[in-house]
Amino acid sequence: MSALLEVDHLSCGYAHQEIVHDVSLTVERGEFCALLGLNGCGKTTLIKSICGLMPVRAGRCLVDGQDCTPLNERQRALRMAYIPQRGSLIMGRTVLEVVLMGFNAQLHLLASPGRSHRKAAMEALDRLGLAEAAGRDYETLSEGQKQLVILARTLVQDAPMLLLDEPDSALDFVNRNMVLGKVREILHTQGRGGLITLHDPNFALAYCDRLLLMKEGRILQSLPLVNAARETVETALAGIYGQIQVLCHQGGFVMVRRTEEERSEADGTL
Amino acid sequence: MSGEKQRTKRVCAAYLLAAAALMIAVTVSFCVGKYPISPQELLALMTGGEVKEMTRKVFFTLRVSRTWMAVLSGAGLGLAGAVYQIIFKNPLASPDIIGVSSGANLGAAVAIVAVNGVMGSVAAGAFAGGLLAVALVMLLVRATRSTATSTYVLAGIIISALSKTGIMLLKYFADSEAHLAAMEYWTMGSLAAVTASRVWEILPYWTVGFAGLLLLHRQIQLLSLNEEECQALGVRLKPVRRTVLALSTLLVAAIISVTGLISFVGLIAPHIANLMIRRRDTHTMLLSSLIGAVVMVASDILARALYAAELPVSTLTTLIGVPVLVWFMCRRKEGRI
Incomplete structure (x- = not known):
């Protein structure tokens, strides 16, 4: 069986500037992949082009073997869901109503969500521990809860592929862990694929199955984290973040900055 | 669930x-x-009782069509205003924002100067002008290939400015004072000249616009999200937005072709609705349309009753709308809409 998401020699960018050059990558079912790279390396552009939010210059992007580049928004929304850095300002709507927006692509243009949709939306909220909040005003929630509601909306959208663009950027440490933990759990239990861009590599190391390291619009390396050797991870991350050190911690990895002393020490041993 | x-x-x-x-x-x-009908006479008219011939005539030829038009125009402007505030994500947006009223104004002015405003020419000119202006805005947006909603605002400013220049030139070269006066009066709005046939003429356009917007209510709510989020949820941004703008333009152009410019109703009705129910959903749209109708009918009553001659209705929509809005503003709680 082919991969869930297959990006095939994709180039994209703005009218006069190509940002992402000839990128190919795959994401399997039930796999949570992180796209890591410095600011301006083209992570967001790549994610947006995959979702069809930015024009593609060359290449294709397949979900379940079907090319999504020529599809319209509605057809695409049935195949992939997108979570932005920060949701829109939504005023005067209840949490349940916000989740129900996720059914848009499945509903007829003029139809309204019915009882079965409400039930499914409540189930999605319940899964994320937000059933109590269903009747509350969305704007009264904390940023972390808002992201969970958006996640619930994405769940009812029922697309096999989830694309997340720094969904954690407005969240504090606790909420960040909670949201990423929930995303990971959902991907693994429901067999969906996830591609996420993150600023903090430590969160990627903690929650993702594979890292895609990006630099200057190209993917340098695809690095599975399961059973990876510490040295491999360190060399790969150093290729992007420079003077760093990767430590083993509770069966996972943690990335820290090298101090001046360690740097000179490392130079000395060379 | 008690909140619900x-x-x-x-x-x-x-x-x-x-x-x-x-x-x-x-x-x-x-x-x-000018010819008052007492409540008793009204009751008799409704139940088919005995009334003077004059009363019957005034009621059926003047009052009914005039009141009906006030309801239609208020409801339409209220709904269109709510829709514009939602899709432009801007509490100051009103249907004027993409040029429909300045286009209609130019169309009416051309009809006044070119054919002395005979027969229905002013209404026809205003209707055509409004539609044409928005069509130009859409072409301009299309030429930029932009997906941003703000492009519509910019294009609207451009087309409005051009229409206003056209009006200015027409006024400057208008050969008689009568033309100038007619142009000015048109911008103040009035329901004095409403006849039943005029109402029937615009009713199909009004109905298509009004019903179309209500049917698309779920898409309109989704357009209140950021463009990218909206597209990711499967809203076909460009065609849906174009349809919504076309429907509301049809609605507003149909109304102001009969009434002339009516200020403030489209702007204020959605705010009153928001403040009343503290929601931003389909109920806001419906309620805004009801409130628009109330403001419009009340303004038209005062336009007839306050002074010996009729007052321009736009002065009264503002005078009625402002206190209501101020009252609701003072009542709102901190941190709410």
């Missing part, structure tokens, strides 16, 4: 209040005017 019950109660109360206000306003509107 309370919310439902508040929405119901708001509908009841607005509907009651509209009933009262419509009843008063039937009675007030």
Whole structure:
């Protein structure tokens, strides 16, 4: 069986500037992949082009073997869901109503969500521990809860592929862990694929199955984290973040900055 | 879930209040005017009792069509205003924002100067002008290939500015004072010249616009999200937005072709609706349309009753709208809409 998401020699960018050059990558079912790279390396552009939010210059992007580049928004929304850095300002709507927006692509243009949709939306909220909040005003929630509601909306959208663009950027440490933990759990239990861009590599190391390291619009390396050797991870991350050190911690990895002393020490041993 | 019950109660109360206000306003509107009709006579008219021939004539040829037009125009402007505030994500947006009223104004001015405003030429000119202006805005947006909603605002500013220049030139070269006066009066709005046939003429356009917007209510709510989020949820941004703007333009152009420019109703009705129910959903759209109708009918009553001659209706929509808005603004709680 082919991969869930297959990006095939994709180039994209703005009218006069190509940002992402000839990128190919795959994401399997039930796999949570992180796209890591410095600011301006083209992570967001790549994610947006995959979702069809930015024009593609060359290449294709397949979900379940079907090319999504020529599809319209509605057809695409049935195949992939997108979570932005920060949701829109939504005023005067209840949490349940916000989740129900996720059914848009499945509903007829003029139809309204019915009882079965409400039930499914409540189930999605319940899964994320937000059933109590269903009747509350969305704007009264904390940023972390808002992201969970958006996640619930994405769940009812029922697309096999989830694309997340720094969904954690407005969240504090606790909420960040909670949201990423929930995303990971959902991907693994429901067999969906996830591609996420993150600023903090430590969160990627903690929650993702594979890292895609990006630099200057190209993917340098695809690095599975399961059973990876510490040295491999360190060399790969150093290729992007420079003077760093990767430590083993509770069966996972943690990335820290090298101090001046360690740097000179490392130079000395060379 | 008690919050939900309370919310439902508040929405119901708001509908009841607005509907009651509209009933009262419509009843008063039937009675007030240069030839007053007493409540007894009104009752007799309704139940088919004995009334003077003159009363019957005034009621059926003048009052009914005039009141009916006030309801239609207020409801249409209220709905269109709510839709524009939602899709432009801007509390100051009103249907004027993409040029429909300045286009209509130019169309009316051309009709006044070119053919002395004979027959229905002013209405036809205004209607065509409004539609043409928005069509140009859409072409301009299309030429930029932009997906941003703000492009419509910019294009609207450009087309409005061009229309205003056209009006200025027409005024400058208008050969008689009568033309100038007619152009000025048109911008103040009035329901004095409304006839039943005029109402029937615009009713199809009004109905298509009004019903179309209501049918698309779910898409309109989704357009309030960021463009990218909206597209990711499967909203076909460009065609849906174009359809919504076309429907609301049809609605507004149909109305102002008969009434002339009416200020403030489209801007204020959605705010009153928001403040009443503290929601931004389909109920806001419906309630805004009811409130628009109330404001419009009440303004038209005062336009007939305040002074020996008729006052321009736009002065009164503002005078009625402002206190109501101020009252709701003072009542709102911190941190709410």
